[in-house]
Amino acid sequence: MTESVSAEVPVSADNRPRHVAIIMDGNNRWAKARRLAGVAGHKAGVNSVRAVVETCAREGVEVLTLFAFSSENWRRPKEEVSALMRLFMFALEREVKKLHRNNIRLRIIGDRSAFSPTLQDRMAQAEELTRHNTLMTLVIAANYGGQWDITQATRQVAAKVQAGVLTPSDITDATLQAHLSISDLPMPDLMIRTAGEQRVSNFMLWHLAYTELYFSDIYWPDFREPQMLEALRAYAGRQRRFGQTDDQIQSRRAQQ
Known part of the structure; x- marks a missing residue:
């Protein structure tokens, strides 16, 4: 579903997403259309990050996850x-000082080992x-991939089986989910991707199982x-x- 067919429904506490995840796409194409270097698009994108963070915080969104740098982006x-x-x-x-002044918590997920020691220290600070x-x-996904997240969770669970803490029959969806990067946060309700790409x-990957896509x-x-x-x-x-079916949903609402 694209933005052109969205419903004009007022946003309230009852229908507001708790967790919004965004794939921030189109920086290079934005710059190319203006005959600028690609990095100019990334710099301009920082202003959009600021605007979206402010909007989501004001609208009562609890968690905002931004896909800043994928594990595949090293190929650029x-x-x-x-x-x-x-x-x-x-x-x-x-920007972190501004986040702090506005009572916003920062989390960074992904494999940090590929970043410089200085950058890793700044992340931790x-x-x-x-x-x-x-x-x-605010969750920033940097050197992150959904497959990496599932793999690292699987390794943790396998280590517990090897140590005798778990048996294979103990492993459930909840077991694996508990070892994902943001297992303590609600699953994304809404995933947004910009620049016309629809993937x-x-x-x-694990988190988007029932997420609404925009x-x-x-x-x-x-x-x-x-x-x-x-x-x-x-x-x-x-x-x-x-x-569930529409009838089930309507019945549940009638009972509330």
């Missing part, structure tokens, strides 16, 4: 990857600074408050079934 040109690392460092130095904030949790690109044609640097509010309204107009 070396100059672009280096620029992205510098931009990430800059954001950790400047940023998380520590904001760890007690309560307004909203999940190895993002939160695709926007807008390039990420142009995705700001109006577009975020439109996505929230589109979600508010959805009926989430979780495998």
